[in-house]
Amino acid sequence: MMWAVLLGTSVFCFAIKLLGHYIPETWLSHPRLQRINALIPISLLSALIVAQGLVIKTHIVIDHRLAGVGVALAALLAKMPFPVVVVSAAVASALAYHLH
Amino acid sequence: MAKFPRDTFRDSLSVSLTVGAYGVAFGAASIAAHFSVLQTCLFSLLTFTGASQFAAVGVVAAGGAGLSAVAAATLLSTRNALYGMQMSPLLKVRGLKKIAAAHVTIDESTGVALAQTPRGTEAMRTGFWLTGLGVFIFWNIFTLLGALGAKALGDPASFGLDAAVPAAYLGLLWPRLQTNFLRLVAVASMIFALAITSWLPAGLPIIMSVLMAIAFGWREV
Numbered sequence: 472m473m474w475a476v477l478l479g480t481s482v483f484c485f486a487i488k489l490l491g492h493y494i495p496e497t498w499l500s501h502p503r504l505q506r507i508n509a510l511i512p513i514s515l516l517s518a519l520i521v522a523q524g525l526v527i528k529t530h531i532v533i534d535h536r537l538a539g540v541g542v543a544l545a546a547l548l549a550k551m552p553f554p555v556v557v558v559s560a561a562v563a564s565a566l567a568y569h570l571h
Numbered sequence: 572m573a574k575f576p577r578d579t580f581r582d583s584l585s586v587s588l589t590v591g592a593y594g595v596a597f598g599a600a601s602i603a604a605h606f607s608v609l610q611t612c613l614f615s616l617l618t619f620t621g622a623s624q625f626a627a628v629g630v631v632a633a634g635g636a637g638l639s640a641v642a643a644a645t646l647l648s649t650r651n652a653l654y655g656m657q658m659s660p661l662l663k664v665r666g667l668k669k670i671a672a673a674h675v676t677i678d679e680s681t682g683v684a685l686a687q688t689p690r691g692t693e694a695m696r697t698g699f700w701l702t703g704l705g706v707f708i709f710w711n712i713f714t715l716l717g718a719l720g721a722k723a724l725g726d727p728a729s730f731g732l733d734a735a736v737p738a739a740y741l742g743l744l745w746p747r748l749q750t751n752f753l754r755l756v757a758v759a760s761m762i763f764a765l766a767i768t769s770w771l772p773a774g775l776p777i778i779m780s781v782l783m784a785i786a787f788g789w790r791e792v
Contacts (some may be wrong), residue, residue, distance in 0.1 A: 472637045472697035477610050479641035480627045481617035483649040488620070491655020499653055508650055508749050510756055511781055512622055515647050516744040517757040518780035519626060523653035524737035528773050531765060535608045537697050539734025540711040540741065547745045556742045564734030 535571060539564030579687050579694045583701035586679050590621075591709020596739040597624055598717020602630035603727040603736060608718045615714035619707060620677050622743060623647045626777070629736065635774015643778050654681035661695055677704025756787045 491499075499505070524540040525531055542563035546556040594615060599676065601611035606628060614624050623644035630640035654675045662672050680703035687694040724730045748754045760783040764776040771779065 472604055473610055476627055476631060476637045477614055477641045479646040483645040484618050484620050484623050487648050488651045488655055488676045491652035492659040492673050494656055496656050499656055504767045507785050508653060508782035508786045512647060513747055513753060513756050514760040514780040514784040516740050517760035518777045520740045521627055521761045521764050522777050524586050526768050528634045529769055531768060536734040539731055540737050543738035553742045557738050560738030561735040562729030563594045567729035568728050
């Protein structure tokens with residue numbers, strides 16, 4: 472399955488990039504399409520955060536990961552750079568995991 | 572080299588280095604989702620669009636089906652079609668160069684190209700290619716480093732890797748939340764995804780969150 476995901480993702484993502492270079496500029500310029508397109512990354516990333524931070528399989532589970540995401544949020548509010556955000560989240564989560 | 576406008580070169584290089592470094596997070600996330608080091612590196616070489624790569628390994632890590640992983644990644648990459656549409660008339664390339672241009676059509680190359688608009692068409696082209704190739708090089712180097720690092724660490728939970736991944740998503744989301752409306756879309760998508768989690772197979776709530784993008788984007792606000 473891992474190879475199928477890798478190859479499927481690569482093929483479709485490249486096809487979309489290439490498609491953009493071949494279609495006339497007017498095709499995708501409908502305002503509604505542009506608005507939705509701009510919101511898709513926001514919706515998907517938001518869902519990914521909760522899916523990976525608060526869910527195991529199909530259950531909502533509050534565990535050490537939430538400590539990490541909370542610290543990441545605090546780091547972002549404090550305008551820390553991306554590596555600091557990720558590393559501090561990892562450290563907080565690992566601490567919570569081992570203390571538990 | 573003397574022909575390169577200095578400011579364009581500086582813009583491209585700084586973006587390439589900063590964004591390329593995010594590759595470490597992807598490398599680690601991919602290993603945490605049980606992809607091999609080879610597969611992780613191939614993701615960055617072949618897929619080469621960061622958010623989609625994160626989504627694909629994220630859905631797999633969440634226990635989702637392979638089809639859900641590919642669908643989430645593909646949905647996240649639709650904006651690249653809009654970028655290509657804007658870049659194509661500017662670049663005016665054919666054949667292999669067109670293939671290469673398409674492959675490096677991402678947020679950053681398009682962003683830097685558009686930012687060069689006051690400096691003229693030639694600067695825009697230079698910005699696109701330098702940033703596209705620069706991010707490609709650094710993103711792949713850092714992906715390998717992240718993958719090897721995560722592999723060396725071992726158990727993801729023990730080193731907090733399982734929280735580093737959602738933290739990385741949060742870091743990617745953060746700069747996009749520029750208005751209260753966009754923040755509302757983000758919060759609504761989180762609540763919606765959580766609300767449907769118990770009823771759908773793992774991974775599907777992630778894809779279904781696109782419904783929120785459609786609902787909020789339907790009318791002008």
